[in-house]
Amino acid sequence: MREFILFSRGVTREFKLNDLPNAGRMDLIARCISTAIFLSYSLRKDVKFHVVLNGPPSPPLTVTFYTNELKNVSPDERNVASHINIAIKNFSVGRKNSEPGIYIEKKSFERLIKEKIEEYGSSNIFYLYKNGEDIRNVKMKSDSVFILGDNKGIPKKEEDFLSRNKIKMVSLGEIEYLTSQVIAIVNYEMDRRGL
């Protein structure tokens, strides 16, 4: 399984689809999910995308898109965001899985990472960071987890947590890309290795 974990400031309430940027950069979040899960005319197989919403009013919430079960999702930001909205709405009445392949939980970034360390081992988890080791020199397996920050990055406290847990920092070179571009490139680097 290829997994992505996005630390975001996305809001934890329903939001307006006409103004995604002001919902804690829900546009960025939706763009990242779309980039991670879609190929031309198909969904990737065996991909899980987790976005941790740390915005108001009741953070954290973790929303997971699992491609092997997903239905009726389109690549445009508005559509992807609408599914997050549905998940948040249903969670407020206690439902954790209101659409196929989309899950929502009261779960923090750190708890999610801990679970992934147990599942994959910390050597298969990578934090995409400009000063990390060049991805082209890093050994990876098909079972890999990639951690990313939104436009504001991952806070010091959470970065220290990653460091304490020996999560390797991996870089795509000297240029700082949009998070969605990072995801496209990571998928490409993995695809190139046949992973």
Next chain:
Amino acid sequence: MREFILFSRGVTREFKLNDLPNAGRMDLIARCISTAIFLSYSLRKDVKFHVVLNGPPSPPLTVTFYTNELKNVSPDERNVASHINIAIKNFSVGRKNSEPGIYIEKKSFERLIKEKIEEYGSSNIFYLYKNGEDIRNVKMKSDSVFILGDNKGIPKKEEDFLSRNKIKMVSLGEIEYLTSQVIAIVNYEMDRRGL
């Protein structure tokens, strides 16, 4: 200059920002532009993105985003699409440059390609196509033009035109990516070479 040319079915009239997919996949177009021109917290320098709109009612129109002049554009699809809408609206009253760095003309895909061949020479123009030569084996200069199709691809007539003009076909491997993902990867491959 790094240039992109997207053959699209985007509509040539004003469209609703709440339904980009039904405006000839204006979501795809906006996502491609955003991916091509943005980096984290900045615009790339020296990038031109041309989208040829071949949808109804009065095709073709070519809209160009030139990063060295652009202002007030955000990476979300809705924002990028809103600038295309403004360009189309102003073109209907004869204005070809209503916002900084955004141009619109009555120009066809073939005419645009011919201009680029005169400007760069056909050996510096590349058509991204699954059965082309692996991009990692293709020599490129910083002055390069990349041609892409939307979700439906480039029609036979236009493909034949590219072939007659000796435009090289270049591939990213065996996987068929979304056009926006292709753009992220092409930029990355160019960046990696320091171009």
